[in-house]
Amino acid sequence: MAKTQVRTLDLNFRGRPEAIASYLLEHSSGAVLVESGPASTLESLKSRLSELGMTLKDVTHVLVTHIHLDHSGAAGWLAQAGAQVFVHPVGAPHLINPEKLLASAGRIYGDMMAELWGETIPVPAEKVTVVQDTEEIVIGSLRFVALDTPGHAEHHYAYLLDDICFTGDIGGVRIPGPPFIRLPMPPPELHLEKWRRSLQRLRMLSFDRIAPTHFGIFTDVGWHLETAEKLLDAVESWLINRMVNAVTDETFRDELLAWYRQQAAASGLPDSVINTFEVANPSGMSADGLLRYWRKYRE
Template identity: 45%
Template structure:
């Protein structure tokens, strides 16, 4: 990379030794490198080797742009900033406190992953609040020679941001999971913040932007096309309906998770036989079920669909 006009690079972080599951996106701002979603602490060696392939290193990173604070996106941020005194992290205002004091976030994840926490996610170090650029969305950032526009895009998480930079749109998880060009994008719906109306609104916001390329953490660069967004909306509604209908039939969590997983993996297998195994690394179906069960339970308590 040789300046702020250079192309975005996708770095495969090789999560758990599996390629094409978690990516970081890197571009030159003219004032050091920007990395969008540095990944978990467990994949920091993958980030370093990807930078080395660009004839760069962590020392060249000045801007860590986080779409949200989930461990697979932001877990390594504190370690990166600890090694690079001149770097700053950018995060939504509703996620910033968890980066400064990650204990609650780690405790919550520990209830899910137990003894697998370190193997899966590695270390998450706190970040000094003074080194955080706290955003609400709608700002215009000037990073070196580039204008960067963070956008509030809830639906997957209340603290989710997308970043619009020139012809590139970095969409985190609100842009869905798409592990190959042939796969229809799929919405990852883990607890606790799934909000279907907000997600639809975020999609409407993003698809209206003038950008040529979408960058997904799961996984890589894809054309910004109507087909991408239409496919994501369709599968979002399909998966949500499958869970709602299972609940209405009185299915327990084990049966509901099993039937949802079989249907989802069958959908993916029909598009590419290699997709199911990789998808389960990128987004375990049981987590999507849990998030949608929570969403529908809250909606029912309010008498209809809602936040």
């Protein structure tokens, strides 16, 4: 299978390396980015591009896996510089009018919004291309296939290109270092059964490299997907157990953090990596996502 050259651009989110990536692929008349990163890392993105002799104007296409701000927040700026933005049908309206998306993020992040995510601007409607499930996106000699992969969010795609799959958040978060994966589980659309089906869908495909947005390109695809599926099972059992014991929301949050720390320590992760996981994927957010999921679908 063709091995397409993919560059990992480190957006240095909050001054941390290896937290949020944007993936760059060159074609005959410019470059494609998979993920724009948030608006807050636009300057880092420009720096990474200039190291390659490029500017924002060289980016002709942006494929976002989903519209969470750490993946798509800078898309409006890239569109302003000329790029066409490709997105899931459910996410498209929120790129064009980000008001509701920002209000929803505001409920999670409060007065940290500007510092974390910068200034998110709309993507003009004519700069948005809505992509359907299994649709092929052909850019020069690059052929991406969009794969509907809900569970983390309803508006989530993974993009398959030759031997590599860009998994956004559906394959979990994996920071380079000792092999360790965590599933980011934000409200309000977290859905464990849909997530399991999405992982099974990815497992049926054949690719040699997996590229989660958080962070980097890994070649042990089988281990990665199997571990993510096992984690989903573990989270579900843990959740049922907590709910049977009717713990308070506050205790639930504390216990999830403790459980995460214990798993991370057991894997031999250094503190710096554990902290990067918290930056990329705060455990409080996953606690809220799990509680909301339980009340909406399971209670």
